[in-house]
Amino acid sequence: MPKGTLREVKMEPSREMADRLDTVDELAPFRKEFNLPAGVVPLNGNSLGPLPAAVPGAVAEAVRQWGERLTRAWNEDWWHAPARVGDRIGRLIGAAPGQTMAGDSTSVQIFNAVVAAARLRPDRRVVVADAGNFPTDRYLTASAARLLGLEVVEVPMGDLPDAVDRHRDEVAVVFCPAADYRTGELWDVPAVTRVAHEAGAVALWDLSHGAGAVPLWVDDDGVDLAVGCTYKYLSGGPGSPAYGYVAARHQDRLDLPLTGWHGHARPFDMAGVFEPAPGVARARIGTPPVLSLLALEAALEPLERAGIEAVRAKTVRLGDFFLGCADRLLDGLGFEVVTPRDPRRRGGHLALRHPEAAAVMAALKDRGVLGDVRGDLLRFCVNGLYVSFGDVHDAVTALREVAATDEYRSPRFRRREVVT
Ligand SMILES: Cc1ncc(COP(=O)(O)O)c(C=O)c1O
Numbered sequence: 338m339p340k341g342t343l344r345e346v347k348m349e350p351s352r353e354m355a356d357r358l359d360t361v362d363e364l365a366p367f368r369k370e371f372n373l374p375a376g377v378v379p380l381n382g383n384s385l386g387p388l389p390a391a392v393p394g395a396v397a398e399a400v401r402q403w404g405e406r407l408t409r410a411w412n413e414d415w416w417h418a419p420a421r422v423g424d425r426i427g428r429l430i431g432a433a434p435g436q437t438m439a440g441d442s443t444s445v446q447i448f449n450a451v452v453a454a455a456r457l458r459p460d461r462r463v464v465v466a467d468a469g470n471f472p473t474d475r476y477l478t479a480s481a482a483r484l485l486g487l488e489v490v491e492v493p494m495g496d497l498p499d500a501v502d503r504h505r506d507e508v509a510v511v512f513c514p515a516a517d518y519r520t521g522e523l524w525d526v527p528a529v530t531r532v533a534h535e536a537g538a539v540a541l542w543d544l545s546h547g548a549g550a551v552p553l554w555v556d557d558d559g560v561d562l563a564v565g566c567t568y569k570y571l572s573g574g575p576g577s578p579a580y581g582y583v584a585a586r587h588q589d590r591l592d593l594p595l596t597g598w599h600g601h602a603r604p605f606d607m608a609g610v611f612e613p614a615p616g617v618a619r620a621r622i623g624t625p626p627v628l629s630l631l632a633l634e635a636a637l638e639p640l641e642r643a644g645i646e647a648v649r650a651k652t653v654r655l656g657d658f659f660l661g662c663a664d665r666l667l668d669g670l671g672f673e674v675v676t677p678r679d680p681r682r683r684g685g686h687l688a689l690r691h692p693e694a695a696a697v698m699a700a701l702k703d704r705g706v707l708g709d710v711r712g713d714l715l716r717f718c719v720n721g722l723y724v725s726f727g728d729v730h731d732a733v734t735a736l737r738e739v740a741a742t743d744e745y746r747s748p749r750f751r752r753r754e755v756v757t
């Protein structure tokens with residue numbers, strides 16, 4: 338394996354070192370704010386963040402409101418929840434209030450945003466997009482393009498500036514993820530946004546693997562539109578509502594395709610014709626999933642208190658420690674680190690390639706170490722908010738044991754589950 342960062346500073350990663358690092362870790366108390374089952378090493382928060390301890394109470398309170406207040410609760414806590422929660426997410430992605438709206442799924446937000454972005458450049462016919470983006474982003478971009486008669490040019494992120502340049506007079510939208518969902522490689526939001534703008538295109542970002550993992554600055558970076566999910570680094574829970582960001586400068590001429598009644602200027606006029614609400618309120622669609630929205634609102638609190646900068650700094654240290662442990666413990670066992678070693682180019686998870694990734698992960702999960710698999714990559718999320726250095730050491734030690742003893746070759750780890 339290539340040399341790791343910890344080796345360079347002559348530290349030998351060990352369980353003792355993990356314990357020492359956990360003892361001095363200022364974020365360590367936040368782990369107690371998540372309901373983590375005993376015996377579980379939670380390294381799959383890049384898929385689904387763990388349950389924040391405050392969420393069951395918040396859901397119980399939402400259910401109480403439903404039971405006791407019935408429709409009256411809409412006028413109390415519920416109607417403005419999408420904008421209220423949206424603004425809280427906005428703070429985490431560097432958006433001033435009034436530009437981020439929570440609601441609906443990431444896939445729905447993606448479709449809405451791709452079409453609306455293309456409609457901001459009606460004379461242009463090309464969408465340039467990352468070929469490595471998450472499949473739902475690619476499928477929905479292709480479908481939106483078919484509807485609008487656009488061409489989608491998909492290229493790896495490294496080739497994106499050239500592709501934009503080749504299509505410079507025709508490119509309407511540049512659509513990229515904040516980080517690669519497989520390798521965890523972090524992309525350069527300001528630089529790519531500049532490339533898009535220099536060609537006269539709109540920059541649309543999927544922040545699902547960025548928000549809550551790294552500080553983002555959508556306003557300062559000139560991002561036009563963005564979407565993201567909230568069940569990974571924001572721990573909103575399975576199916577928690579996604580969000581859309583619309584830069585203030587675009588809001589009043591934003592022509593969204595999903596013109597649901599919650600985005601109407603006066604929803605309770607029950608008018609026959611859609612009239613978009615002023616500002617970001619037009620990005621509402623239909624009735625939001627209120628119980629999930631209120632769960633998400635409670636879930637955001639620990640991250641807000643810890644501060645995204647502090648969480649990011651610890652995530653980087655955990656990542657370095659992971660790589661140091663991997664270099665020491667996994668040498669010669671068929672693993673390859675595919676995430677960049679430079680922490681400035683890493684998001685919230687690390688990926689190791691192994692030819693038997695699925696079986697290795699099945700064996701790891703059997704030991705309570707939760708990561709996931711995409712193709713031949715094992716992914717491990719090191720979210721600084723609740724993952725400990727001890728977790729990282731235990732995970733890499735388990736990886737070593739599983740691989741070195743051929744435990745993963747057992748027939749019981751051959752069965753493919755629906756969700757990997
Ligand atoms: C970048 C990205 N976009 C979208 C999604 C998912 O979209 P949805 O929440 O609609 O399933 C994921 C993960 O599932 C993702 O990683």
Ligand SMILES: Nc1c(O)cccc1C(=O)C[C@H](N)C(=O)O
Pocket residue numbers: 383384385471518519711756
């Ligand atoms: N959204 C998911 C789901 O509905 C089921 C299982 C996993 C997921 C995920 O979040 C996958 C994730 N976006 C990924 O990066 O692969």
